[in-house]
Amino acid sequence: MKSPAIVLANRRFKTPNGKVAHGLIRGSDRFTVMAVVDPDCAGEDAGEALDGTHRGIPIVASLDEALAAARQKPTYCVVGIATHGGKFTDEVRANVLEAVKRGLSIVNGLHDAASEDAEIAAAAEAAGVELIDLRKSPPKSALHFWEGDIHQVRAPRVAVLGTDCALGKRTTTRLLVEALNASGMHAEMIYTGQTGWMQGARYGFVFDAVINDYVSGEVEHALVTCDREAQPDVMVIEGQSSLRNPSGPCGAEFLLSGGAHGVVLQHAPGREFFEGYEAQQLRVPEPADEIALIGMYGARTLALTLNGAHVSADELIAYQQAYECALGIPVVRPLEEGLGRLVPVIADYVEAQRE
Numbered sequence: 001m002k003s004p005a006i007v008l009a010n011r012r013f014k015t016p017n018g019k020v021a022h023g024l025i026r027g028s029d030r031f032t033v034m035a036v037v038d039p040d041c042a043g044e045d046a047g048e049a050l051d052g053t054h055r056g057i058p059i060v061a062s063l064d065e066a067l068a069a070a071r072q073k074p075t076y077c078v079v080g081i082a083t084h085g086g087k088f089t090d091e092v093r094a095n096v097l098e099a100v101k102r103g104l105s106i107v108n109g110l111h112d113a114a115s116e117d118a119e120i121a122a123a124a125e126a127a128g129v130e131l132i133d134l135r136k137s138p139p140k141s142a143l144h145f146w147e148g149d150i151h152q153v154r155a156p157r158v159a160v161l162g163t164d165c166a167l168g169k170r171t172t173t174r175l176l177v178e179a180l181n182a183s184g185m186h187a188e189m190i191y192t193g194q195t196g197w198m199q200g201a202r203y204g205f206v207f208d209a210v211i212n213d214y215v216s217g218e219v220e221h222a223l224v225t226c227d228r229e230a231q232p233d234v235m236v237i238e239g240q241s242s243l244r245n246p247s248g249p250c251g252a253e254f255l256l257s258g259g260a261h262g263v264v265l266q267h268a269p270g271r272e273f274f275e276g277y278e279a280q281q282l283r284v285p286e287p288a289d290e291i292a293l294i295g296m297y298g299a300r301t302l303a304l305t306l307n308g309a310h311v312s313a314d315e316l317i318a319y320q321q322a323y324e325c326a327l328g329i330p331v332v333r334p335l336e337e338g339l340g341r342l343v344p345v346i347a348d349y350v351e352a353q354r355e
Contacts (some may be wrong), residue, residue, distance in 0.1 A: 046058070079107065109198070163267045193206060268306070268346070
């Protein structure tokens, strides 16, 4: 049964930093969102503010208003922002402390751990509530080194990578898994971030909570466990950051340690520079260059998916047509048209991997 929750997105909901809240608004098998706290867009429906789809989830200005608006008494308060460096804003920290005092357990995906904040921890102990810090490093005894067991995994793997961070890789992964399952295939999502866990994915780990030496082993362990327990037809891995984002290059682990030989590449044609590094003018690579790099890792890019931020609907379609012509692979707008077109592409890839 899903737990009722309030989501904190204070002054970040209409920015890329609100992506945790965005994911929960689009759907979760773990939480039912009762309200979103963001005074900058209070009074709006969260779904309409996000993508124009009414979802009956109010955005309110304060925690008090969220509790009053909730159809069911919330048991959790979820930190719904992802900030540079993973730090609490003063406003969100104050809301977390207030929520604890009101008897709500906290789910926090920031690097700033609520359980390591003395005032919040003391309030949680007094209230008898739980502090769940998803990016707090697990004990080394619970982590895994890469052993090579990935070579015994039966199910093919597809990695959803991006040309940058905060592009919607998790959303594309989730939508692709839903489309594949609706077609009759058995697909499983491998989550690699805190929001994937919050949305209820069964297999995975929080990538940037793990000491670097163990990342490859945790990738392998998640895939081996999923293959053994769920026996899916295909596993779709949520990517993190990008292969060439200098603030956090990653993706090679999924291709090499996880043996993903197929890639769906996410790109935002309206984004010129890496997110958060516009002042340094660090340019996002063109899809053709990223596809060439992916090929050097021994993987094939099966499709390109587009994030439409900062371009009009007509401009996005024009980019879609141009990329499809230039690259010779399917190019899809996930939020605008769904991912049904990729089902036969993935099915063909799965069949080829098993030959």
